[in-house]
Amino acid sequence: MKVLLLGGTGEARELARVLVGAGVGVISSLAGRTTEARLPVGEVRTGGFGGADGLADWLREHPVDAVIDATHPFAATMTAHAAAARRETGVPLLVLRRPGWTQGPDDNWHWADLATAANLLPSLGSRVFLTIGRQGLDAFATTGLWTLARCVDAPEPRPTWCTLILARGPFTLADELALLREHRIDVLVTKDSGGPATSAKLDAARQLHLPVVIIRRPDLPAGLETVLSVDEAVRWVMRPT
Known part of the structure; x- marks a missing residue:
């Protein structure tokens, strides 16, 4: 076979x-x-x-x-x-x-599609952590908010409107907490990827009481x-x- x-x-x-x-x-x-x-x-x-x-x-x-x-x-x-x-x-x-991931009682999640997610951010925070991969980053380029973006590989062309870090999961809760605190992040954006490899950021956001914008999966x-x-x-x- x-x-x-x-x-x-x-x-x-x-x-x-x-x-x-x-x-x-x-x-x-x-x-x-x-x-x-x-x-x-x-x-x-x-x-x-x-x-x-x-x-x-x-x-x-x-x-x-x-x-x-x-x-x-x-x-x-x-x-x-x-x-x-x-x-x-x-x-x-x-x-x-x-x-996909399941929202818990202590989570402050806001569901959106990629086209509308950026519109939610100004009402949620001023320092954004984008964890959506390199595809789709441009949808957040005009928010005017300070933005940290994490990707496995650098987008081409490399964006100048955000601070870019390159890293591959899995990530630990301790690492995610340290990153959020170091950069004073007050809102997280991620895709509903599911699985344990990148879920520590959600645990960290929950522990720090941060709002999270979740990009819905395509049908x-x-x-x-x-x-x-x-x-x-x-x-x-x-x-x-």
């Missing part, structure tokens, strides 16, 4: 490890946008497919039994391309998406089969046919 795994996340690496260990052939596809990416076990290809048509052509030229989309919850374009390629080729598709295309965990994805692959 052979699976094309659209990866780049911790769940994708774990899924590749389990499937390869079970004797399943796995081709992990990485976008290649992140330098020094953590590579999964098994075969790896890097770079895009050339849109939905390119992915469909690739599937015709490289027959696999299934495609698993385990990309980031905000990788909406890749998921749309995978859904279109499934309709074109008939290759089964599963989407693995980790659960999945209709009709996709979806699971929330690696174990569920493994069972889907191993199900009797």
